[in-house]
Amino acid sequence: MPVLITEKHLAASDKRKTISDSKQLGFALRTTPNGVFTFYYQHLNKKTGRRDWHLIGAHPEWTPARARTEATRLAGLVAGEKDIKQIRHQKIARDRAEGVSFKQVHDEYISFCKQPVDRRWGTVPRKETWRGIQYSLARALKWWGNRVASEITSADIKELYESYVREKHPAQANMVRGNLRTMFVWAMHDDRRYLAVNPCTKQLEDDKAIEKADIDDGRVLTADELRTLWFGLDDPKCPGTRGARLALKLSLVTLLRTGECVAIERNKITATTVTIPLAVAKGRRSKKARDVVQPLNSLAQEILGEVFAGDEGRRYAFPGTSGKTGGHMAQGSLSVLMGSRTTKKNSRMGICEYLGLDDVTPHDLRRTGACILEQLGYSDGVIGRVMTHKTADKDAASVTRDHYLVPVQIIARPVDPRVSALNDLDDALREIFGLPRGGSIELPAPPRLLTAA
Template sequence: MPVFITDKHLKASTTRKTYSDNKQLGFALRTTPNGVFTFYYQHLNKKTGKRDWDVIGTYPTWTPERARSEATRLAGLVESDKDIRQLRQQKVARNRAEGVTFQQLHDEYIDYCKQPVERRWGKVPRKETWRNIGYAFKRPLEWWSKRVANEITANDTMELYESFTDEGHPAQANNVRGQLHTMFNWALDSKRKYVTVNPCPKLLEDDKAVERADIEDGRVLTADELRTFWFGLDDPNSPGDRLSKLALKLSLVTLLRTGECVCVERTRVTPSAVTIPLRVAKGRRSKKARDVVQPLNSLAREILGEVFSIGDPDRQYAFPGTGNRKDKHMTQHTLGRMLARTSMDKTGQTGICEYLGLVDVTPHDLRRTGACVLEQLGYSDGVIGKVMTHKSADKDAAPVTREHYLVPVPIIARPVDPRIKALDDLDDALREILGLPLGSTKELPAPPRLLTAA
């Protein structure tokens, strides 16, 4: 039944639906379960005697009002005996002769991302993750390299998106779509105008693929898993080189991000602390960002002592790269691959998790585990956040600390009541002020013996 097509019809349903407009004859809207809304103009082809469906465009690039106006224009062409399909083919041919291909757009955008620019932390590529961006475009290049960028539609990008989700890779689907959205916005800029519309509109949060929604946010190692992991890294037969394994241990005992650990420089290590320069620190884009100075506990000092006993002790980086990266530091991805790879992968190499019988442990889970241990020792969210270098506007606890790191998984046998720690600290402070010896026992002295009547 014909209806007046408006925004209220732009709703995803469990089945495909087609709406015909009761104001402009031939104007139609088709909806799909995955949320793609396509406007069409349908008319009787006088040459073939069949009904033609001409695509106008997709929402939100085309609104119902704009699409209805285009349908009216097409209806005028049909009344003038114009062949819509032939006119469009001629336009496509002109665009192909004059337009930029997706491959050309990709190459120019990657060159733009790689251009060195001055930042507060030094001269770096405009987008320091340009290698990751290039990797995200691997499949789009395979699909669209020779296509004119301006011909790629929202249907094309949704088909690409669903190819990842169908393979069980929702996080990769969201990442690729986000990178494409950014690149097409760049191509829309007035300096370039390689495309007229962005064929990769942002998805609503409810429409995005969800990665493993049945698993709570954050993996935390239990006490048994922690022992298996720690001593398993010392096993000479476990996969990976010794320095990579020590980098994982260092992240656990310092709560530094693995991306910060692999960048540790020899000249920035002292017996009491290690300094992570601003160019490495995650919060460097903040106007008030400073170098991260992280205190070293005894385990961290032991680990770094062993690190510099391996190889050249005067090298620049504690964890140097290999191959063509010998003059640089190890990459953060090296640690993730070393944990996650399995003998069933293309390389057939066993990873640490598979070797030790641990399930789905990532380098960042070590940082999360350390944070949970601190909470169970009685420390507040604010203190834990400071140790993890989480920033907050009011210098109190950053929400990210509680939301993404403090998982209710018991690790230590008996969590510490924060009042006990506070009173113990008060005890130590008073003894220091009064010059009393430090307490050596937590046991009560024997109670006095009661005198009994003779």
């Protein structure tokens, strides 16, 4: 029975439904269990004696009111004995001849992202992650390459999105959709106007895949696993070069990101610190961002000492495959080295498989170091500064607590922060008074208990 089609009818049903409109004859809404809502206009074709169905569009690009207006226009064409199919075929042919294909938009957008621009940290591509953007759009390019960009609908976007979700890659689905939306916004700019409407409309909460924040960030190594990894990396038979294995160790003892560790240069190292240039630092886009100057503890000094020992011409602590004259080691190579397994096609044995560790990533080492600092009594703010997590008010960054400090005990007994504070006070007062460092208290032996004769 016809009803007035409104927004309330845009609800997913357990089966496909067709709802006819009571206001405009021939106007209809089709719903599906997966939440796709499309509007149609249908009429009796006097030549064939059959009903012709004409797609108007899908929600949310088309609202019920807008779709009803279009159905009224089509009804007027039918009343004037016009052939709607023929008119539409002519329009599609004209749009294809004059329109811009998805591949053209994609290629021009990637070229735009690759254009060199001057930043405070040097000349870099406009979007330094352009390779990742290009990779994420590969499937969309394969599916829609020759289609006119303006013909791509929200239903097409949803179909692509759900293809990643079915493969159990929700984070990738979100990333692909975000990159598509950004590209379409770029295509709609006044300088281009390749599109009039962005098909990547805002998603309903129920339609979203798992957000990145809901996905397990990683793991923290136990004390036994740390010992297995640390001494296993010294095993000559352990996969990878000695340099790559030392880069992993350096990330653990300095809490620097592996991308920062592999980019360390000889001339940026002093006896007590290492400087990570703004071009490499993670938070360089902040207006107040500066080079990262990270203190070096004794373990870090030993690692860097071994790296540069007897090699005066070496520029990077961890050079790439091209050797001394080339660039530094690729950050991604450390992830591959850790996670490779012989069970995967065309893969070699990685460090985790060799040492019998369960899916440890390079970033897990940084997380483990952060958890040890917390168990030593340091606050979120101090740990965040060691990890170079930036905040506007110089207080603790929420990312430190949310993604790094995991309640997994690593050291034998967590330290009371008051002990560290009072020990530091002790050292300061002794320096002021010129007193030598104190020793431990020698308590008298407990009295011996008398026994009955």
